[in-house]
Every structure is written in C-alpha cells, then in structure tokens.
Amino acid sequence: xxxxxxxxxxxxxxxxxxxxxxxxxxxxxxxxxxxxxxxxxxxxxxxxxxxxxxxxxxxxxxxxxxxxxxxxxxxxxxxxxxxxxxxxxxxxxxxxxxxxxxxxxxxxxxxxxxxxxxxxxxx
Amino acid sequence: xxxxxxxxxxxxxxxxxxxxxxxxxxxxxxxxxxxxxxxxxxxxxxxxxxxxxxxxxxxxxxxxxxxxxxxxxxxxxxxxxxxxxxxxxxxxxxxxxxxxxxxxxxxxxxxxxxxxxxxxxxxxxxxxxxxxxxxxxxxxxxxxxxxxxxxxxxxxxxxxxxxxxxxxxxxxxxxxxxxxxxxxxxxxxxxxxxxxxxxxxxxx
Numbered sequence: 070x071x072x073x074x075x076x077x078x079x080x081x082x083x084x085x086x087x088x089x090x091x092x093x094x095x096x097x098x099x100x101x102x103x104x105x106x107x108x109x110x111x112x113x114x115x116x117x118x119x120x121x122x123x124x125x126x127x128x129x130x131x132x133x134x135x136x137x138x139x140x141x142x143x144x145x146x147x148x149x150x151x152x153x154x155x156x157x158x159x160x161x162x163x164x165x166x167x168x169x170x171x172x173x174x175x176x177x178x179x180x181x182x183x184x185x186x187x188x189x190x191x192x
Numbered sequence: 193x194x195x196x197x198x199x200x201x202x203x204x205x206x207x208x209x210x211x212x213x214x215x216x217x218x219x220x221x222x223x224x225x226x227x228x229x230x231x232x233x234x235x236x237x238x239x240x241x242x243x244x245x246x247x248x249x250x251x252x253x254x255x256x257x258x259x260x261x262x263x264x265x266x267x268x269x270x271x272x273x274x275x276x277x278x279x280x281x282x283x284x285x286x287x288x289x290x291x292x293x294x295x296x297x298x299x300x301x302x303x304x305x306x307x308x309x310x311x312x313x314x315x316x317x318x319x320x321x322x323x324x325x326x327x328x329x330x331x332x333x334x335x336x337x338x339x340x341x342x343x344x345x346x347x348x349x350x351x352x353x354x355x356x357x358x359x360x361x362x363x364x365x366x367x368x369x370x371x372x373x374x375x376x377x378x379x380x381x382x383x384x385x386x387x388x389x390x391x392x393x394x395x396x
Contacts, residue, residue: 103217103353104290104361107368111286117260120280 222348228264229257233271235298235331242334261287272300273314282320282372291361296323299330319384
C-alpha cells in the first residue's frame with residue numbers, strides 16, 4: 070500500500086487544528102469549572118463608553134441650505150482659478166487676460182444675482 | 193491543597209517543578225493585568241510616565257493599555273472623579289469582564305483630595321465600586337503606582353480558587369454589577385452603593 074506524498078500534510082493539519090482548538094477548549098472548561106458568569110445589562114449593552122446620546126440621530130437639514138452650498142462653490146472655483154492666474158499674470162497675453170476676466174465676471178454675476186434675490190440675508 | 197514550601201524548594205533544586213492549579217492560575221492572572229486606557233486628571237500623566245521606558249510597567253506584564261473596557265482587567269482611576277464623570281466611570285467598570293481590579297490612584301480618587309470640599313467632586317470612587325489598592329499622593333509618583341501594581345499582584349497571588357476566602361469574581365453569589373449613580377437634585381443618587389464601602393455618618 071502506497072501513501073500519498075501529501076499524507077503528512079493531513080497529519081500537520083490535524084495537529085495545527087488541535088493546537089488552535091485545545092486552548093479554547095481548556096479555557097471553556099476552566100470557565101465552566103471555576104469562574105461564574107456575571108452578566109449584567111450594562112455589560113451586555115452594545116454601547117460602550119461615554120455619555121449615551123439623547124434624541125434621534127436622524128436629524129433633517131433644511132433643503133434651502135443648498136443655496137449656501139452653491140454660493141460657496143462660486144468662491145471655491147474662483148479661488149482655484151485665480152491663484153494660477155495671479156502667478157502667471159505677467160506672462161499672459163491680452164486675450165488670455167480677457168478670457169479670465171470674462172470667467173471671473175460670470176461667477177461674479179451669479180453672486181450679484183443671488184445677492185439681489187436676497188439669498189445672502191440669514192433668516 | 194497546599195504544597196509544603198520547603199519540599200517544593202528542595203524538589204526544585206533536584207530539577208522537579210511542582211505546582212497547583214491555583215498557583216498556575218494566579219501566576220497567569222497577575223502576570224497579565226491589562227489596565228484600561230483612561231485618565232481623569234493630572235494623575236494620568238504619572239500613569240503615562242509609568243508605562244514609558246524609564247519606569248517600564250511592561251516588567252509587570254501590564255503595559256498593554258486597552259482602549260475598551262471589554263478587554264481590560266484593571267481600572268486605574270487616575271485623577272479627580274467629578275460627580276459628572278462618576279456615572280461614566282462606574283458604567284465602564286460594569287462593562288469590564290471578570291475578573292476585574294481597581295487601583296484608586298491619588299488623593300482625589302481616594303477621597304476627593306484637595307477638592308474634597310467642592311460641591312462637584314466625588315469623595316472617593318470606593319463609594320461606588322470595590323477598590324483593591326489605594327495609592328496616596330498628589331499625584332503619586334510612578335514608583336508609587338508600581339508599588340500599587342506589586343501590591344495588587346500579591347493580592348492576586350493570595351487568592352483562593354474555592355472556599356470562603358475566594359475573591360468576588362469567583363463567588364457566584366457576589367455582585368457583578370454596581371449601580372450606576374444618577375445625578376440627583378443635590379448629589380448623586382444613590383450617594384453610595386450598598387456593600388462596597390460603608391460611608392461613615394458624620395454626626396454634627
């Protein structure tokens with residue numbers, strides 16, 4: 070009868086399994102024999118430490134806030150483009166300068182429109 | 193079943209090591225006391241210093257500060273416990289797995305310390321949970337905390353697995369939960385937990 074050349078791996082596998090499981094079984098046996106279980110409501114709670122939160126976490130925000138987000142975007146995009154514009158300003162052609170001014174004016178126009186609509190006043 | 197100490201030493205010289213389950217158990221317990229990672233006030237700075245290279249708490253197997261009460265064995269109450277903080281401290285203690293130990297570090301944790309007269313300071317954490325070792329000092333030096341560790345280790349070493357003298361966590365009838373105090377109108381309610389430390393009544 071010839072053994073498979075991989076048979077020794079099976080033995081190793083069983084030993085490895087036993088090596089892992091034996092301490093767990095011993096610990097379980099130990100817990101059963103000596104240490105009484107002392108569960109309590111706080112210990113079993115999911116929440117761990119600190120103050121328990123009050124109220125609902127599902128807070129709703131007013132949809133009107135989207136206007137602030139959009140106006141913020143005006144300044145945000147403008148700043149991103151103004152910086153390289155300022156850095157390269159001395160080397161720019163007149164055409165590039167005009168293009169950049171048109172771009173800035175477009176954004177400015179949006180701001181002026183929002184201002185005129187009274188969006189910037191806090192209610 | 194105790195071993196005759198002299199016989200044990202004699203056998204040790206001959207290369208035979210004998211022990212009891214109790215000794216083995218206590219040895220494992222005392223050599224891996226994992227403290228909980230939380231500090232309340234200035235004593236915590238000394239506690240941190242104790243864990244660092246110069247004082248090296250790792251020598252006692254206690255350098256693994258756990259950020260979760262579920263994995264911690266020891267609560268070092270390091271600092272002033274205000275009445276606002278006390279419920280959280282007791283809550284964390286309740287969440288720690290058995291066996292658990294408490295070191296009250298510094299004058300504040302023991303008795304309120306220099307802030308004892310303050311309306312907002314708890315006059316000792318031992319009103320709410322059982323404390324194993326008290327360390328005086330304001331703050332105690334790292335050596336004092338190490339001394340407390342060694343005292344705790346000696347205490348763990350002297351524990352019996354069975355019988356009358358066994359510790360709280362091995363006694364099925366001993367309480368495992370201590371009431372978390374609630375803020376009341378003038379003080380925390382209850383002002384102290386039953387069966388932990390009898391607060392002496394002041395007669396005026």
